[in-house]
Each structure stands twice: as structure tokens, then as C-alpha cells.
Amino acid sequence: MEPTQYETWLGAGAVGGSLSSAGEKLFQDLACNSCHTGDAQARGPNLQGLFGRSVALEGGGTTVADESYIRESVLDPRAKIAAGYQPIMPTYEGLVTEEQLLALVAYLKSLARPTPYLNVDYGVRSWLLTTDHKRVALLYLIGITGAFFLGGFFAVLIRLELLTPQGDLVQAETYNKLFTMHGVIMVFFFLIPSIPAVLGNFLLPLMIGARDVAFPRLNLASWYIYMAGAAFISTVVVTGGVDTGWTFYTPYSTMSSTSHVIPTALGIFIVGFSSILTGLNFIVTIHRMRAPGLTWFRLPLFVWSLYATSLIQVLGTPVLTIVLALLGVERVLHVGIFDPALGGDPILFQHLFWFYSHPAVYIMILPGMGVISELVTCFARKNIFGYRFVAFSSLGIAVLGFFVWGHHMFIAGQSVYAAMVFSLLSYLVAIPSAIKVFNWTATLHRGSISYQTPMLYAFGFIGLFTIGGLTGLFLAAIGLDIHVTDTYFVVAHFHYIMVGGMVMAYLGGIHYWWPKITGRLYPEGISKLAALTIFLGFNLTFFPQFILGYLGMPRRYHVYPDEFQVLNVMSTAGASILGIGYLLPMIYLIWSLWYGEIAGPNPWRATGLEWQTPSPPPRDNFATTPIVTTGPYEYSRRRGEHG
Structure with missing residues (x-):
């Protein structure tokens, strides 16, 4: 798998890490979880699994919930309102730093990870x-x-x-x-x-x-x-x-x-x-x-x-x-x-x-x-x-x-x-x-x-x-x-x-x-x-x-x-x-x-x-079949790249 493919796949599938954890804490500190609850009474879209998916807009048309969409929704939430929701989210432009914005994006990405194999089904059967x-x-x-x-x-x-x-x-x-x-x-x-x-x-x-x-x-x-x-x-x-x-x-x-x-x-x-x-x-x-x-x-x-x-x-x-x-x-x-x-x-x-x-x-x-x-x-x-x-x-x-x-x-x-x-x-x-x-x-x-x-x-x-x-x-x-x-x-x-x-x-x-x-x-x-x-x-x-x-x-x-x-x-x-x-x-x-x-x-x-793959891996292991271009132990190359 090429490094670019690896990073793209992990972006949708990986969880953990200090950046994502910081984003989760910020998400709670800003009380975002009071609206984005994921249940029938929610006043905002369910963010679980949102990243990478198509989103219907209130004014018609669709957009992809990619990184740029998330950034725009935080800085100017009225620009692209999801269908079925009211424009009640406040703008955070000037209130969050670039580092905090990156952390929020990392956290929302982590919510889109595939279900781990341990959680696909429950029960002894x-x-x-x-x-x-x-x-x-x-x-x-x-x-x-x-x-x-x-x-x-x-x-x-x-x-x-x-x-x-x-x-x-x-x-x-x-x-x-x-x-x-x-x-x-x-x-x-x-x-x-x-x-x-x-x-x-x-x-x-x-x-x-x-x-x-x-x-x-x-x-x-x-x-x-x-x-x-x-x-x-x-x-x-x-x-x-x-x-x-x-x-x-x-x-x-x-x-x-x-x-x-x-x-x-x-x-x-x-x-x-x-x-x-x-x-x-x-x-x-x-x-x-x-x-x-x-x-x-x-x-x-x-x-x-x-x-x-x-x-x-x-x-x-x-x-x-x-x-x-x-x-x-x-x-x-x-x-x-x-x-x-x-x-x-x-x-x-x-x-x-x-x-x-x-x-x-x-x-x-x-x-x-x-x-x-x-x-x-x-x-x-x-x-x-x-x-x-x-x-x-x-x-x-x-x-x-x-x-x-x-x-x-x-x-x-x-x-x-x-x-x-x-x-x-x-x-x-x-x-x-x-x-x-x-x-x-x-x-x-x-x-x-x-x-x-x-x-x-x-x-x-x-x-x-x-x-x-x-x-x-x-x-x-x-x-x-x-x-x-x-x-x-x-x-x-x-x-x-x-x-x-x-x-x-x-x-x-x-x-x-x-x-x-x-x-x-x-x-x-x-x-x-x-x-x-x-x-x-x-x-x-x-x-x-x-x-x-x-x-x-x-x-x-x-x-x-x-x-x-x-x-x-x-x-x-x-x-x-x-x-x-x-x-x-x-x-x-x-x-x-x-x-x-x-x-x-x-x-x-x-x-x-x-x-x-994420830890633990999803049921089918890989989102797409990887393509291998190098040997299994490229540590010397890594050391050369990082000095």
C-alpha cells in the first residue's frame, strides 16, 4: 500500500491518538454534545459515521462531509445547513485556534471508523x-x-x-x-x-x-x-x-x-x-x-x-x-x-x-x-x-x-x-x-x-x-x-x-x-x-x-x-x-x-x-484491497527519511 493510500484510509478508519483525544475534549467543553446527541430529539446532525458520507443540504443539493466541509461548518455554520435542521449553531470563527480546529476535525474523522470486529455482533451465538x-x-x-x-x-x-x-x-x-x-x-x-x-x-x-x-x-x-x-x-x-x-x-x-x-x-x-x-x-x-x-x-x-x-x-x-x-x-x-x-x-x-x-x-x-x-x-x-x-x-x-x-x-x-x-x-x-x-x-x-x-x-x-x-x-x-x-x-x-x-x-x-x-x-x-x-x-x-x-x-x-x-x-x-x-x-x-x-x-x-488497519480491525480488515510496492521491513528507509 502506498503511503498516500495508507494515510487516506487511516483518516477514515483510525481512532485514538492525542489529537483526536484533544478534539473529543474540546467537543465536550464547547457543549457540542448537547445538540449532536444522535437520538430522535437531536437538534443537530448525528456525527457518528458522518465523515466521508454525502450530506443533503437544506437549500437543495448535496455535499460530501470531508475535512473542508467540517472546517466550514465550525467557522460558518449557516453556509451549508444540513436538511431538516434549523440554523441555531453559533459560529466559532475567532473563538477556536487552528490547532483546536485540527483537533476537532481529527475527532470527527475518528467517529467514522468502521465497526471493530469485536462489536459487529453480540451474544454467545x-x-x-x-x-x-x-x-x-x-x-x-x-x-x-x-x-x-x-x-x-x-x-x-x-x-x-x-x-x-x-x-x-x-x-x-x-x-x-x-x-x-x-x-x-x-x-x-x-x-x-x-x-x-x-x-x-x-x-x-x-x-x-x-x-x-x-x-x-x-x-x-x-x-x-x-x-x-x-x-x-x-x-x-x-x-x-x-x-x-x-x-x-x-x-x-x-x-x-x-x-x-x-x-x-x-x-x-x-x-x-x-x-x-x-x-x-x-x-x-x-x-x-x-x-x-x-x-x-x-x-x-x-x-x-x-x-x-x-x-x-x-x-x-x-x-x-x-x-x-x-x-x-x-x-x-x-x-x-x-x-x-x-x-x-x-x-x-x-x-x-x-x-x-x-x-x-x-x-x-x-x-x-x-x-x-x-x-x-x-x-x-x-x-x-x-x-x-x-x-x-x-x-x-x-x-x-x-x-x-x-x-x-x-x-x-x-x-x-x-x-x-x-x-x-x-x-x-x-x-x-x-x-x-x-x-x-x-x-x-x-x-x-x-x-x-x-x-x-x-x-x-x-x-x-x-x-x-x-x-x-x-x-x-x-x-x-x-x-x-x-x-x-x-x-x-x-x-x-x-x-x-x-x-x-x-x-x-x-x-x-x-x-x-x-x-x-x-x-x-x-x-x-x-x-x-x-x-x-x-x-x-x-x-x-x-x-x-x-x-x-x-x-x-x-x-x-x-x-x-x-x-x-x-x-x-x-x-x-x-x-x-x-x-x-x-x-x-x-x-x-x-x-x-x-x-x-x-x-x-x-x-x-x-x-x-485500525485497532481492533474491522470485520473485513481493509476498506480497499491494499497494493504492495515494498518489502515487509523497510525500517532502514524510514530511518533515512527521518534522519
Whole structure:
């Protein structure tokens, strides 16, 4: 969109800002609201939505309520009297300054903004039947937030149990259920869907200049499917839980006496279709609905990351649904697919499960990488360093991710040759991730960095993801992997990638786009405190687990030798701090919905089409289809223009 088009559109659509606020105050001080009330008893025209519309005049003819008409009506109200009204308005010529007149015009312009998507319809029915991608994103936000805190609650119970070596809080079977449900809920109902379903749904059409996703009804259906899967898992939680671990390794999951294995697997099976449908929708949207001029290499890097993620969702998730279906068939019909007593092969389950589940790691982390690219460029006020390298590295991760599943199975009886191949491929997949970290760092170099809350989360992501990535290289080494397999070293590595990486990116993205989503700003001071609390709590929780794992403490045990207690107490203390850190954003973000300062269309002075709409955006996003003529990150040009 050209700058002139942007300014024209915002003139009719933007709200907020000091000039408009000053105009509103002047409007009230001059008692204009006593006549322009907007009801049947009004003595003056209703000014709501007046700007830009045609006005019938008392003496015949019409005029357009543009800026010049408003100025003339204030200075000489008898010149053009609106039809049906008496000439009772006094003249303000000589009584208002030019600055005050500009403020009044800005305020009346703001009254003409399109209705925000939040206010288009009211009532529960309007939300449950919506096809607006922005409202669907908020439906996902509610469900995913619930999953996050439920899974986090189980994590707190796990850490409390490990506070002492004897297992004082719960029995072994209950402990097994706790870590199983924690893993199932966090992986399948939070980590995998969160950024694509919430931020992706809300932002993708805005970022590419579209009015909605390609298949709006399918988008809503994917949320209902997600909630149906969540309903099965909720039933399992209420009725006793399952103790197989979130990986459902056979033969235990096929032989376990608990009746909850199939409902749990069915819940994950169902939610897998939500992931597939979302991926298909995003792929078609990106291919078919980009604005004129928005070529592939003008796409924001967040869109590139969503595209790569969607490819994995569409190609990988069917394998998960197949293996879970086979697991159900094995339990019900005893056909001998995985049970060695019936001629099956439990290693086949591991191959099928990890063929999906290792690429699923990139479903979780790739969208987060896209978010970080947006944050780094905005708050460093610089073009991204090596745009094409970052874009293609997302595709590289998506492709290579399908070839490294075997490194989860170094102790599963692989041949030496197979182990060496998977080890090499595991090193190779680290290269595209390293490219991203290098390019983010190069972008930050000599940038005009603004330490706002989203940027703090970006810094946290880069540091924690780097630690997680480097420890992943340790696990790619066959000898070291065999030593630390199924220890807390693997737990720490996974959480540094997923929680230290993906969750930090998710929170950074929520804070960055919150003004766009809600039209409100959050308190900056407490939000920075929350970001620092999360960073410190996370490291205190999980860094000791690297040491525990290297020293040999196995995971999934609720009792342990006394010599491991000090590090476990540190980890539990960190988890308490981390829990407080996660509660703070929920509190102040909800508070901001009512009491937060009104956000303008672009509070961060960012580039990108999503910032060329009011906050919150209208139902159809754009008044007219934007025309793109530049790349997504033109910060260097802006700095040159403004000195």
C-alpha cells in the first residue's frame, strides 16, 4: 500500500491518538454534545459515521462531509445547513485556534471508523457461529489458555512430588498419570496449535492483505474439532487419567489394564484433524489470497514460517492419526501389530510415532521463529539481515525434519549404519536453525534497539533456544545420547526448546499484537517484570535438570537417591517462580481490556499490512484491497527519511 493510500484510509478508519483525544475534549467543553446527541430529539446532525458520507443540504443539493466541509461548518455554520435542521449553531470563527480546529476535525474523522470486529455482533451465538478469522483466533485463545494452565497445574504437582526423594505427595501410579496428562495436554493441545491457531489465524489474512482465510467455515470447524478432542481429554482427566506417558509406547499401552488409553488416543486422533485442516487452510490462503504486489519475497517472515509449518501439519499429522488408529485396533482386536507376543513389532510403533513427532517439534518451534523475526526487526528498527536465508531456512527445517526421527531410537536396536545416518542428519537440521539465530543477531548489531516487553521475550527466546539447540547437538552424538537417554538431560533439552523457545515466542507475539487484537495497551512496567520473572524462573527450573540428567537421574521416577535432592529443590523453587511469572500476563492482559490505554493503529511504528488497519480491525480488515510496492521491513528507509 502506498503511503498516500495508507494515510487516506487511516483518516477514515483510525481512532485514538492525542489529537483526536484533544478534539473529543474540546467537543465536550464547547457543549457540542448537547445538540449532536444522535437520538430522535437531536437538534443537530448525528456525527457518528458522518465523515466521508454525502450530506443533503437544506437549500437543495448535496455535499460530501470531508475535512473542508467540517472546517466550514465550525467557522460558518449557516453556509451549508444540513436538511431538516434549523440554523441555531453559533459560529466559532475567532473563538477556536487552528490547532483546536485540527483537533476537532481529527475527532470527527475518528467517529467514522468502521465497526471493530469485536462489536459487529453480540451474544454467545454470534461467537459460536462466527466465520471471522479474528474471532476464531480468540476462540482458540480461550481454549488453548485453558489447556496451558491445566497442563501447568500438573507440572506443579510433579515438581512438588520431586521436592523430596521419598515420594511423599502421591503414589507411583498417580505420578505416572500426572506426567502423562501433563505431556498430552501441553504437547497436543497447547504447544502444537498455539501460535498457528491463535496468532496465525488472527494475523495471516491481515499480513497478506486478505479479508479472511480461504475457507472461513472450515476454519471454524477446525476449532470445533479441537474442542471435541479436548472434551475427550477432559473426560479422561476427570475419570482418573492414563499412565502410559505421552508417547504411548507399546507394548505397555496395548497391554495396560486402564480403560483410558483409547479415549486419550481418540482425543489426540480428533485434534490431529484440526491441525490438518488449519494447515490446508493456511497453504491455500497464502497461495491464492495475497494482495496485488505481494510477491513471495515480500511476505513477512512470520508468513513464511506458517507456510513451512502448514506443510508439516498436512504431510506429517496423518501418520500420527494412523498410528493411533492402529493402537486402538491392537487393544480392541488383538491383531498383533505391535505386540510381540502376537507376532507384532513394538519398534514399528516407535518408527511411526517419531516419524510424526520429531517434525511436530518444528510445528511447535517454526511459528515461534517467525514471531521472533517480526519482533527483532521492529524493535531494532532494521531490515532483517539475510531475508531470503531466513525464509528458505524455514523450508529447510520443514524438509530435513522428516529425516531425523531415528535419533530418538539410538537404544532401540538400530544398526550402527542407521544410527550414524540419523546422527549426521540430526547435525544437518541444526544448520537452518543456526542461520536464523545468526541472522537475528546480525540484525540486532548496531540497531536502534527499543527494550519494550515483546523485545524482552525475543531476547529470552534467542538465549534459551540457543542453549536448547546446543544441547540438542549433544543428543545427536550417539555415545552421549546413549548415556543421557531417558534422563533429566533430555527433559531439560526439550523444555529449553519448547518452553524456553516456543512459549517465550508465543508470549512475545501476544504482547506485540495485543494492541492490534484488543485495541488496548497493557501496563509496560509490570509486563517487563513478568518477562524477567519468567526468564529467571525458567532457568532455575530447568538448568539444574541438565546436571541431574548427566549425573544419571532417570525421568519418570517419583523417588530418587538422596544426593539429587538439592538440585530438585532448586528446580521446584524455580517452577514456583515460573508459575507466578505465567500468571502475571493473564492478570494484567485481562485488566487491560477494561482499563488499558486506547491503542492507535500502529503503537510500535511497525511496518506490515496488519499495522495499516485500525485497532481492533474491522470485520473485513481493509476498506480497499491494499497494493504492495515494498518489502515487509523497510525500517532502514524510514530511518533515512527521518534522519
